[in-house]
Amino acid sequence: MEGDRPVEKLSEAEAQAELDRLAGLLDKANRAYYQADAPVMADAEFDALKRRNAAIEARFPALKRADSPTEQVGAPPAEGFGKIRHTVRMLSLANAFDADDLREFDARIRRYLGLKDDAPLAFTAEPKIDGLSLSLRYEAGRLIHAATRGDGETGEDVTANAATIDDIPQRLSGAPDLLEVRGEVYMRHADFQALNARAAETGKRTFANPRNAAAGSLRQLDPEITRARPLSFFAYSWGALSEALGETQMDALERLRRLGFSINPLTRLCDGLDEMLAQYREIEARRADLGYDIDGVVYKVNDLSLQGRLGFRSTTPRWAIAHKFAAETAWTVIEGIDIQVGRTGALSPVARLRPINVGGVLVSNATLHNEDYIQGRDSKGAPIREGRDIRIGDRVQVYRAGDVIPKVADVDLSARPTDARLFAFPESCPECGSPAVREPGDSVRRCTGGLICPAQAMERLKHFVSRNAFDIEGLGAKQVEAFYHDDQLPIRTPADIFTLEARDRQNVTKLRNRSGWGETSAHNLFRAIDERRRIPLHRMIFALGIRHVGETAAQLLARHFGTWHAFETCLTGPSEAAISELTAINGVGPVMAQSLIDTFANAAERRAIDDLATHLEIQDAEAPQVKDSEIAGLTLVFTGTLTRMTRAEAKARAEALGAKVAGSVSAKTDLLIAGEGAGSKATKAEALGVRVIDEDAWLDLIGA
Numbered sequence: 207m208e209g210d211r212p213v214e215k216l217s218e219a220e221a222q223a224e225l226d227r228l229a230g231l232l233d234k235a236n237r238a239y240y241q242a243d244a245p246v247m248a249d250a251e252f253d254a255l256k257r258r259n260a261a262i263e264a265r266f267p268a269l270k271r272a273d274s275p276t277e278q279v280g281a282p283p284a285e286g287f288g289k290i291r292h293t294v295r296m297l298s299l300a301n302a303f304d305a306d307d308l309r310e311f312d313a314r315i316r317r318y319l320g321l322k323d324d325a326p327l328a329f330t331a332e333p334k335i336d337g338l339s340l341s342l343r344y345e346a347g348r349l350i351h352a353a354t355r356g357d358g359e360t361g362e363d364v365t366a367n368a369a370t371i372d373d374i375p376q377r378l379s380g381a382p383d384l385l386e387v388r389g390e391v392y393m394r395h396a397d398f399q400a401l402n403a404r405a406a407e408t409g410k411r412t413f414a415n416p417r418n419a420a421a422g423s424l425r426q427l428d429p430e431i432t433r434a435r436p437l438s439f440f441a442y443s444w445g446a447l448s449e450a451l452g453e454t455q456m457d458a459l460e461r462l463r464r465l466g467f468s469i470n471p472l473t474r475l476c477d478g479l480d481e482m483l484a485q486y487r488e489i490e491a492r493r494a495d496l497g498y499d500i501d502g503v504v505y506k507v508n509d510l511s512l513q514g515r516l517g518f519r520s521t522t523p524r525w526a527i528a529h530k531f532a533a534e535t536a537w538t539v540i541e542g543i544d545i546q547v548g549r550t551g552a553l554s555p556v557a558r559l560r561p562i563n564v565g566g567v568l569v570s571n572a573t574l575h576n577e578d579y580i581q582g583r584d585s586k587g588a589p590i591r592e593g594r595d596i597r598i599g600d601r602v603q604v605y606r607a608g609d610v611i612p613k614v615a616d617v618d619l620s621a622r623p624t625d626a627r628l629f630a631f632p633e634s635c636p637e638c639g640s641p642a643v644r645e646p647g648d649s650v651r652r653c654t655g656g657l658i659c660p661a662q663a664m665e666r667l668k669h670f671v672s673r674n675a676f677d678i679e680g681l682g683a684k685q686v687e688a689f690y691h692d693d694q695l696p697i698r699t700p701a702d703i704f705t706l707e708a709r710d711r712q713n714v715t716k717l718r719n720r721s722g723w724g725e726t727s728a729h730n731l732f733r734a735i736d737e738r739r740r741i742p743l744h745r746m747i748f749a750l751g752i753r754h755v756g757e758t759a760a761q762l763l764a765r766h767f768g769t770w771h772a773f774e775t776c777l778t779g780p781s782e783a784a785i786s787e788l789t790a791i792n793g794v795g796p797v798m799a800q801s802l803i804d805t806f807a808n809a810a811e812r813r814a815i816d817d818l819a820t821h822l823e824i825q826d827a828e829a830p831q832v833k834d835s836e837i838a839g840l841t842l843v844f845t846g847t848l849t850r851m852t853r854a855e856a857k858a859r860a861e862a863l864g865a866k867v868a869g870s871v872s873a874k875t876d877l878l879i880a881g882e883g884a885g886s887k888a889t890k891a892e893a894l895g896v897r898v899i900d901e902d903a904w905l906d907l908i909g910a
């Protein structure tokens with residue numbers, strides 16, 4: 207910094223004083239940033255102070271303070287929170303964008319439940335609050351804990367903070383013994399503006415929008431800071447309960463209101479699509495005057511027994527949907543197009559934009575999806591934007607919907623400058639030079655370099671250490687990038703992470719002496735890595751970053767195979783057998799199966815996986831929780847007509863209880879459920895000695 211004496215000129219006494227001064231400044235800045243969500247200095251200034259501190263420490267190692275700021279690298283606030291496992295998972299909502307999507311939602315529910323088109327089916331409609339969801343657990347009427355959604359299974363314990371919110375009662379009278387209330391924490395516009403005005407006056411960082419302000423304020427280590435930030439809460443749902451809150455969604459909300467929770471006053475009961483759309487328009491018309499942000503309307507089946515029958519898909523309920531408002535848009539100029547190479551080698555074109563404010567957020571990059579999109583057609587060759595292509599220099603319309611990455615939606619041809627440039631989509635990878643090919647039927651061109659491509663290797667590593675994969679504390683995306691380029695202590699494959707400490711021991715320049723690291727942080731990193739040498743099977747599978755294998759698929763695979771050995775044996779055995787075993791798993795299709803097999807058949811991939819596995823103890827998958835149901839593990843076949851539930855519902859019920867549902871009877875069938883008019887399947891089952899039951903026995907069996 208200007209005016210600071212050069213490090214090499216400092217005497218020992220001056221160095222000591224300077225280290226003390228820097229420790230004070232950096233500590234203050236750290237607290238302001240992580241705990242108060244309101245930085246007191248620019249990032250560049252903070253980095254310069256840290257570099258100076260590290261340089262002095264490097265010159266005078268003996269003077270290094272026990273609480274040296276070099277040890278405080280990137281401690282995100284979330285690490286200070288305890289974790290709470292949700293007894294009932296906190297799910298998300300599927301989206302609808304227009305009346306057709308909504309019609310399909312209604313039709314899907316009717317099909318699933320076997321309801322006629324004209325049978326009454328009521329929905330509640332209420333605003334979708336743009337905040338963050340919170341689960342409040344009350345036992346014997348007392349608030350026991352409050353947890354954020356987190357990954358849906360485990361959230362952060364923010365009890366002390368939630369208790370400072372006026373809308374959240376700490377005691378309830380007349381409540382069920384166990385009651386988990388769920389809803390949205392949000393910040394009103396007036397409170398947001400006042401908070402930002404105070405921040406601006408005192409030179410602190412302001413928040414981009416009320417949602418960020420609400421999230422930053424709730425996720426505070428010091429509840430006094432939360433108290434000083436006015437937050438609000440609407441209840442709209444529940445988790446575990448010792449007794450039902452009512453028979454309908456409306457009754458349940460009314461009960462919550464009487465218990466002292468705020469229920470959104472625009473919640474209405476709608477009889478059918480027309481009323482739902484009318485309520486959508488009403489809420490949209492009032493959006494600007496509500497005094498808080500909403501981003502759509504949520505519809506829920508009103509009858510709770512129907513909600514129960516409809517149940518859940520892997521991450522969303524079948525009985526609810528979010529009808530989103532149209533995205534915020536703005537016009538700006540494309541100054542260039544960059545290519546990013548992703549984890550699976552996909553070359554994604556990214557528009558570099560003249561920065562523009564879109565609905566309160568400054569946008570300077572937006573995705574252009576793929577080469578067809580730039581040329582104005584979809585992957586089947588049909589025109590999009592009426593065939594208008596996009597060139598560098600064009601005036602384009604950018605849009606943002608919620609938190610998603612901004613996109614380029616349209617182009618204004620009348621404003622096209624004469625020197626607008628066509629973009630030549632590369633046919634080789636800009637990162638490693640390998641051919642980039644487009645497989646038939648794929649809309650994306652992919653780098654064929656696999657692990658030799660540094661971009662793919664690095665993105666894979668980032669995925670590997672990410673939250674739902676290995677989740678190694680102190681080794682986030684930023685550190686992965688630094689280690690990837692490090693010549694002395696590189697991490698270029700997942701296995702390298704687990705040899706890091708051993709290699710560090712042999713190195714002359716120890717990690718603890720590097721800029722950004724110290725004794726404690728290096729020690730903590732090695733311990734955090736050690737903690738992950740034992741890893742659950744599903745995390746291991748997800749962490750490999752295999753194309754088409756997301757978290758849900760990894761769970762299914764882990765549950766099916768049980769052990770790493772069984773998984774690996776299948777994938778490295780004859781591929782026809784592997785395909786048939788994999789595709790027999792409910793939720794695994796031929797594309798995912800092929801992708802798994804290809805990965806294990808590729809020598810470099812295989813070596814990287816084998817290397818990694820030698821450092822790990824991969825824990826067997828937990829037996830599914832539904833094991834104790836009578837049909838868990840059985841293979842069922844339905845035939846004939848069921849009168850009390852549709853096939854879709856019967857199948858979903860069976861699968862939720864841990865059974866497999868097959869289409870035809872074979873020696874592997876354990877049970878045939880024969881509805882009315884059952885024919886040849888029942889005969890075949892009897893011939894094979896398969897147990898056959900009727901619909902009533904089926905309903906008894908599943909406790910319906």
Ligand code: IVH
Pocket residue numbers: 297298299332333334335336337338339390442443504523526528
């Ligand atoms: S119901 C089982 N109702 O939207 C699903 N969610 O995009 C329960 N949200 O995670 C959610 N307003 O955080 C519901 N009126 C509302 C909502 C709402 C906002 C949030 C919630 C959810 C997210 C899904």
